[in-house]
Amino acid sequence: MKKNPNNHFATQTRKALKEQAFNWSKNFSLPEAHALVRRLNETEPPEKEFRLGIIHTYTSNLLDPWLHFHAVIQGINLKTYHAPYGLNLMESQKDSCLHAHAPDMILFMLTLEDIHPEFSNPDSSLHLNQINILFEEAVKRILEILAMFRANTSARIVLTLLPPVMPPALGIFDAQSEHSENLWRASLKKQLVDALNNALESTLFFDMDQILADIGRFHFFDFRFWYASRFPFTSLAANEFARRLVNLMAISVYPRAKVIALDADNTLWGGIIGEDGINGISLGPEYPGNTYVAFQRRLLDLQKRGFILALCSKNNTEDVHEILDSHPHQILRRHHFAAERINWLPKIDNLVSLAGELSLGLDSFIFVDDSSHECDIIRSRLPQIEVIQTPSKPVDIPMCLEQIARLEILSLTEEDALKTQLYAQEKQRKQFKQNTNALGGDLNSYLASLKMKMCIEIDSRKNIARLAQLTQKTNQFNVTTRRYSEQQILDFTESNQWTVSSFTLSDIFGNSGIVGLALFHKLTDEAIDIDNFLMSCRVIGRSAESAFLYAMLDYFAEMGITQVTATYIPTQKNNLVADFFNRHGFTPENETGHYKRNLSASPLDRNLFPPIEIEIENTGA
């Protein structure tokens, strides 16, 4: 019997397994995966339910053991419905079994041949000028199919296309040929993604070719199962595919990660600056310094995904700053970090303090440190933080964050890419405010000197991703915490009964991007209800919320609305807005959390409007 290399995972908790660095589960055999699922289901039953529906034109149910394996590790109770084999358009209808299953996600496991019959024609010569027509038809067809499903569900749709089972027809010559298969396949995927982004919301193209690239075609397909049962995957490929899919589920059910808090010594470079000095640490083109450089580059990649970096190091500040400012091979410079705590205090205190400075919850933190001692303390004292201990072998360090579920993203907006810059701007504002206070100025003079400008957009369809993201990510300044998907937001903008309004805020320090959102539900010609009112923590303290609310009440008053109702639903995190409606002229209805304001009986007092210039653009027809 084979020796069991996975024994040491046999008794670990779910949290410990989730926080393993890279590739730990790749060698699990099917029986070992089963055993782990059974053990975790008994000791730590998963708490989050997730419902998956699968439409497939090749065998899909053999994925189940691996889906359950990764789901249970992520604490997800997965309920999967496999539609009957085939591209079954009846499943898109409201009376279908798929619809009855009420999936949170619908996965399409299709092959290229399903999208256009020409792809399965062995005599096709696919001349260059015909390829474009073929692609257009194929993309149109897939969009029509997905639109049929999208019409009756707000589930996230994930489309996959099975990679080619055979290497390119032209072999090694493929890369140099005008008819390169790899090239036209990439081109088809690009056209498909562009069309999906423009036409459908909450629809993701999941590129299986990426899995192929990561594990290799010859380790991906098991020809025995493909030809005998039309199941293409080796255990390794099925394991990997399931892992990535479950990661997508995990990021939709768990609080979003926003910050990567990093230790410095033996994490960003080899060695300890306090002992080795700037010339003694390993950071440069030679081993092991080059592994740390590679890791720093990867952290910069994560920043591109919208995560912000924070530094949390036990050191003298000048020593670390010397590296950040002047070490020739240091990639992450001071401006890459949105905040830093470099001191001799316990890291727990520093992390709590960082959370305060960044106005972010501890459950949005991922902490990375080489020291098992530091990691253990954080795990036991701040369990909301996800803690990753870097591997002991330097060559394993650059890839150590590759498989952390919450570092994947489902969307990327302009705000995400500029996140760190936005935090830097905020630091400048805080400094400016301190200076103003020091000079004896008060809040109003500070606000006025910011020269703020607010642009409100009504029913705009340009930034649906960002608006949906705001409803999903905002926890503190959020009166009802109703979470909406991109599809739902789009539906609201198109509905006569709903008004979606959002605002950007800029001042002398810069533009914060879209930072506030309110959803209004029209009850009658004279009454509206505020379904939600939320704002990014980044712009708290500038009275933007008052400006926005008053501007919208003014807007509705001019349309003849006289009754405005609102609700405050308390959560663990939104105590900040418990008295929001009270402070803005609404009267509470007996402790029910409901509020109302009669705009004709108590009209808006312009003296209460904050010093912000407001512009409203109504883009909805």
Added chain:
Amino acid sequence: MSVLEQVIHVVAETLNVSPSTITRESAAENTNGWDSLAHVNLMIAIEQTFDIALDVEDFAKLNSVQSITEFIEKMQPDQV
């Protein structure tokens, strides 16, 4: 553990039943849950557990605890 005991264990694990319900006589045709899907999973599990490689031609023949046990014993004649 003898080969038979290991095979019973793998079959039980794959079918998600207690090992006490699987015997030398258990086969696809008389065992609940040993359908075509479970059979594929079983072939993968046998390969991984005994570190052997199976051919498509073997799949159909290995449809009982008895046939699987004999197959493996033939491949490992010197093991206890």
